[in-house]
Amino acid sequence: MEKNQFEALRELTERRDYRALRTALAEENEVDIAEFIEALPEEKATVAFRTLPKELAAEVFSNLPPETQQVIIMSVTDRELSAIVEDLFVDDAVDMLEELPANVVRRVLKNAHPDTRKLINQFLNYPENSVGSIMTAEFMDLKKSMTVEAAIKHIRRTGEESESIYTCYVTDASRRLEGVLTVKELLLAGDEEIVADLMETDLITAETTEDREEAVARMMKYDFITMPVVDRENRLVGIVTVDDVMDVMEEEATEDFEKMAAIAPSEKPYLKTSAFSLAKHRIVWLLVLMISGMITGGILGRYEAAFAAMPLLVTFIPMLTDTGGNAGSQSSTLIIRGMAVGEIGPRDFFKVLWKELRVSLMVGAALSAVNYVRLILMYPGNEMTALTVALALFVTVLLAKTIGGILPMAAKLVHADPAIMAAPLITTIVDAISLVVYFKIACALLPI
Amino acid sequence: MEKNQFEALRELTERRDYRALRTALAEENEVDIAEFIEALPEEKATVAFRTLPKELAAEVFSNLPPETQQVIIMSVTDRELSAIVEDLFVDDAVDMLEELPANVVRRVLKNAHPDTRKLINQFLNYPENSVGSIMTAEFMDLKKSMTVEAAIKHIRRTGEESESIYTCYVTDASRRLEGVLTVKELLLAGDEEIVADLMETDLITAETTEDREEAVARMMKYDFITMPVVDRENRLVGIVTVDDVMDVMEEEATEDFEKMAAIAPSEKPYLKTSAFSLAKHRIVWLLVLMISGMITGGILGRYEAAFAAMPLLVTFIPMLTDTGGNAGSQSSTLIIRGMAVGEIGPRDFFKVLWKELRVSLMVGAALSAVNYVRLILMYPGNEMTALTVALALFVTVLLAKTIGGILPMAAKLVHADPAIMAAPLITTIVDAISLVVYFKIACALLPI
Structure with a gap:
């Protein structure tokens, strides 16, 4: 307007x-x-x-x-x-x-x-997030024996009550689903043809208790604008329409964004959620990750002697942990999203591992080289320090990408939510590992 | 199957x-x-x-x-x-x-x-990502003067060639769009009624050169299964159908996930992209962020004396920067997603600022308290160190959430892509600020 x-x-x-x-x-x-x-x-x-x-x-x-x-x-x-x-x-x-x-x-x-x-x-x-909770009870049903002319008349007489009339469902006396037929097919057929001959019997359906995300993925795959929902006895109880599908897609993507940013998912829009409730949804994960961060700090504590002797080493820590975290979350994001849209499945475990290994070798080598040259130029005479940082960075990127690629798939294999294995958790894990690697290499190469 | x-x-x-x-x-x-x-x-x-x-x-x-x-x-x-x-x-x-x-x-x-x-x-x-690039040329058109009976006959005769027949478009002699009418409305009307009296004339359309994301958002808002596309002269040139809408929604969400993980968006699915091309899409941002990480390192270098005198301070750095990064990316993720689905607009700038301020006060206070108690218990006698860490954490969370909430909106205001202002960049910015805050507080409170 x-x-x-x-x-x-x-x-x-x-x-x-x-x-x-x-x-x-x-x-x-x-x-x-x-x-x-x-x-x-x-x-x-x-x-x-x-x-x-x-x-x-x-x-x-x-x-x-x-x-x-x-x-x-x-x-x-x-x-x-x-x-x-x-x-x-x-x-x-x-x-x-x-x-x-x-x-x-x-x-x-x-x-x-x-x-x-x-x-x-x-x-x-119906349970939350089930197909039953998003379906519509009003749909158009036809009988097998109707002619096209009778079917069109039936639709014109009773269509008012149905949310969508464009896909019609053919049921038997006990409401069991026998076939589907679109209004387009009906309109394009001759008046005398029989519904039974026109209907599609290779049926793709959803069950009331099925997870709505799976049903929506199936509708997208087949480009359906409605999908029939049946109960355990294959009786037609409702339909899912495309407007519900779009809402579910948007909600599920938002939920993944929230989980991947370590926020407990909320149903309400941001502006309508109270500050207190927003804080509540964010604090649990922040606490968990903060405590993990303390463990990393504990690891760092073991090398106090090293950075007391050579404070320069400390100044490379942010670059090292940030790059590790970013490299790892790049991989985990692509894998989590790939699994969410159905492009990557558990069967691709080794393909992903092999791909991430090759990517991390290339990326790691390039970043290490840039760093090595920079350090040689900025701190002439400190070749061994430059080598330490470059090596640590290479190993960090390698581990970060491999871990970032594999953890979401591992989560899926044990039926946990892959979206948890995103940037925040990956960063925390990679931080701890990269610091150990860094100081181990430093202790081996440098006189400390 | x-x-x-x-x-x-x-x-x-x-x-x-x-x-x-x-x-x-x-x-x-x-x-x-x-x-x-x-x-x-x-x-x-x-x-x-x-x-x-x-x-x-x-x-x-x-x-x-x-x-x-x-x-x-x-x-x-x-x-x-x-x-x-x-x-x-x-x-x-x-x-x-x-x-x-x-x-x-x-x-x-x-x-x-x-x-x-x-x-x-x-x-x-048609430019990439424009409405023209996703529209369909085949649609059903009717004339104003047709009766319902004639219109249905017309559809039955010519419907084969249209991708979607369920919304019909009424055009004048020069193909200008005059109204729309669904097949449902046609079927539910009497045979003798006239198309002109039934059609909806309050038209919601898209333009060929418009961004496809905006058109899709409009279709979702009105729950349309098709939307007419017109050229500059309001001539009907095509339609956008709901299956294209679902594809666009999925692609746009994937693109946001990629951008928010600092990856250059790619059109191809992960498993079909070569390792080299994956590496290429990831390395640019990693380099940029690595160089920013070096700047943070430079800041840290100015406090070498402080952590040489008190190495314990260094062990709190990962906890501090990780928590700051996580707190900031929680806020930026919610705001970026809220803007992507149209819930938050530039006009909400001050609402968001005020909300994030309150949330960060609560979250910051809680996290600082937990930390203070832990440090008092773990390092008895070091009350001032505990206070330093707790204070620095509080300020970090406050700044992280405010920056995380505001930067995506600022990006939108200058017509940049808000999704860039996500976890990786926010983390880098917050890292630098939180370290300065930390050492400033340390220098003020501790004998170094």
Whole structure:
């Protein structure tokens, strides 16, 4: 929506010209209307929402943030609320209920039709991150024996209630899934053809209890815009639609970013999370890593004599540990992401190891050479120090990249989350190792 | 596809029973067939591909990796090639040509129909990462004056050539976009209704030269499965479909992961990239950061006297710099990701600053307290050293989180890529600052 349209709508609300507001809002997209209502003060938001024509109200409602939904639920009549709940698609209703406080949830469920209430309760029971928790109950089903003409008629008569009509599902008497057929295939076929002859029977489905990430990966692989969800007895219970897939993809990527930065994942957007809650999500890993950092410090303590005798050695520590950490996290990031998008699997363990070894040899050699030349130029006469630093750097890069490449895969093999094996942990591990290597080489080559 | 089906198909290929292979393949999904052909040795791959029925060949072809596409292009006849190219959707053909070597591209273009060739060339000219480079030329268009009945007939007659028929576009005589209408809306309307009365005229479009990431964000916001693409004169030139959106989302997230780990982004999957090319993508940033690490070392050099007098101070350096780096990259990761998904904008600068300040006060206080207690217990009598470390840690966390939160936003304000301001760079900056702070406090509090 353009800024001036937004202003015009605001003005109509200020002037309480609700008839004009109603007409103007009916022209807009539901996402834009939701944005407009969200930006209004509380009392105004409810009034503006009530001017919406009935068929638009549920759509706008499902696009509002939980806080505004709550305000509206608490201020409309039972009858209005009931109409909204019945018009929402079950997955949107469930999304909403998961965010609202208990008293508001009670009010919503009280005003839902018994069938709707049962369905909502069933959906609320699916485990978090399962396919069941993101699926939609409303889909288009056809029977095997229908002709194309009858099927199209059936869709035209009953399509209103389905979130997506573009993929139709063919079920038998006991709701077991027998085939799928797209509306495109139906429309392109002749009127007299039979659904059974047109439908695809090589079915790719998801199960209600399956992890949603796996189901989404499968939908992406096959470029599906919907995928059928079945229960253990292969009965069709719902569908996953592409808009849910996009939301899941975005959420899963965000979760990986958070984990890889040593933050406990949070569901809420940054700006809506309190400072206290942000601090809580960050402190656990910081503490764990700080204690690991202390262990590194302990290792360093054993070489106190060495750097008391030759303080110059200390000045190379930041360069050495930083480069090791960066080299290691480059590798771990590529491997973690490769596994997340399904390009790399546990079977590629040795391929990854071999590749990282070669990469680290090249990168290590180049960085060491640059460092050696720099040290020779800056500290003439200290050839052995230059050699020590260059050698330590080479070994550090080699170890960092190998560890960075292998640890995420090892995590996957023992069914842990590879995203934990990211920059922060890799850096801490590599720090400790590189310092031991550095001082061992220093003690061997230098007179300390 | 099940493993045993895969084996069965392989056996048919081995036995050269091409008739049975053809029948068996026709039952499978095109993505699975492509996977099967990809796994065959070169000569076998071409033979298996040629057994495919014509209508399946182009679909399977667009799912093959560039190497296998190249093998097939070079071994089929001109006539077969021409049939494949004409059956491919233009965006798939363009994706393919962008990956193939010049001699193979020439052979493909030579065998394309002049109109197709012109279209392909036009598409190849859109800038990388623009909307034009991911759009599809085949879409369904309707006229304003059509009745619903006529429109459905039109779709049934001409739908074969469109990649997506579910959103139809209404254009005037000079191809200017006037409205959109979904097939769902068409099917649910009465036969006699007129397209002009049903179509949505509040249009949300993309421009060919617009950044694809922005267009994709808009499609996600409105939950569109297709979006019209117009040129500068508002003439409809193509559509973006949801399968392209998902690919773009995945690619953009991967690119951010790479940039945030200080790797130059690469288009190819990890396992298919050579070790040399991987090394090349990693070394530039490692060099830059290594040189920055040297600057930190230089700063450290100024305090040689301090740690020669009190070597214990050195052992706290890894804990201090690691914690600072981790605290900073937690903040920068959340802000970078928040900006990438559109939750945080430049207008939120002060909100972010204020939030990070509060978070860092809490986190810094907690970590410092833990450290102070530990040091008092481990080094009794060294209260001032404990205080020095705890104070330095507190200031480090405070600065790290503030810098980590602000730098990505600053980058955005000057139109640089925020993803650069991630863990590696933040760590390097915070390292240098935290060491200065540490030794300044040490010099003030301790007798050195």
